[in-house]
Amino acid sequence: MFDKIYKLISNDIGIDLGTSNTLVYLKGHGIVINEPSVVAVNIKTNQILAVGEKAKDMLGRTPGHIKAVRPLVDGVISDFEVTEEMLSYLINKADKMSKKFARPRVLVGVPSGTTNVETRAVYDAARSAGAREVFLVEEPMAAAIGIRLPIKDPVGSMIIDIGGGTTDIAVISLGGIVKSKNLKIAGDKLNNDIITYMRDEFKILIGETTAEMVKIVIGSALPGEYMETEVRGRDL
Known part of the structure; x- marks a missing residue:
């Protein structure tokens, strides 16, 4: 009640x-x-x-x-x-x-x-x-x-959840997680790598927000068509 x-x-x-x-x-x-x-x-x-x-x-x-x-x-x-x-x-x-x-x-x-x-x-x-x-x-x-x-079915489903601080990888079957792995490499690390690349290759300092935009706009896990975007930063 x-x-x-x-x-x-x-x-x-x-x-x-x-x-x-x-x-x-x-x-x-x-x-x-x-x-x-x-x-x-x-x-x-x-x-x-x-x-x-x-x-x-x-x-x-x-x-x-x-x-x-x-x-x-x-x-x-x-x-x-x-x-x-x-x-x-x-x-x-x-x-x-x-x-x-x-x-x-x-x-x-x-x-x-x-x-x-x-x-x-x-x-x-x-x-x-x-x-x-x-x-x-x-x-x-x-x-x-x-x-x-179909998490309750007798088949395996893989989930890769990429967050800011961690990446969760799990295989799910019969309503439970059969196997999982947690990595400390995720979106924030990718942003930092973009910032480092811009600094080392172009001598330009960009912020985290700009790096996030670049990652979303042209980032890809698989090779694909050539893409570009324009960013602004501070000359070093």
């Missing part, structure tokens, strides 16, 4: 907690938040000043004692308190998009192969951030369900 009542007065929220960006899904509304996993912190007072886009916009425009912190490294929590603040901000922002008032149920994706300690840290952070119930799912499984692969 109580479950039926809670369904009427609370939200179901899904969170893709990434090293670079975090996406939030609100049931019935779709993806409602896509913001950088960045928190601006006053290192003198340890005060949280901004989260997400607002924190990213503060970079380079604030005094030296205000730093941008990425609370996740290689897909796992490196700063519990900052992660809790970021999750609280995201959950509250998503929750306000509907008229339901009870604390939400939250599903959080975690990289495959995370330890019990790392998984517990995500669970505790989400609970402390205001979730009524917390459910965890391995990211390759969530991706497979999202693209409607």
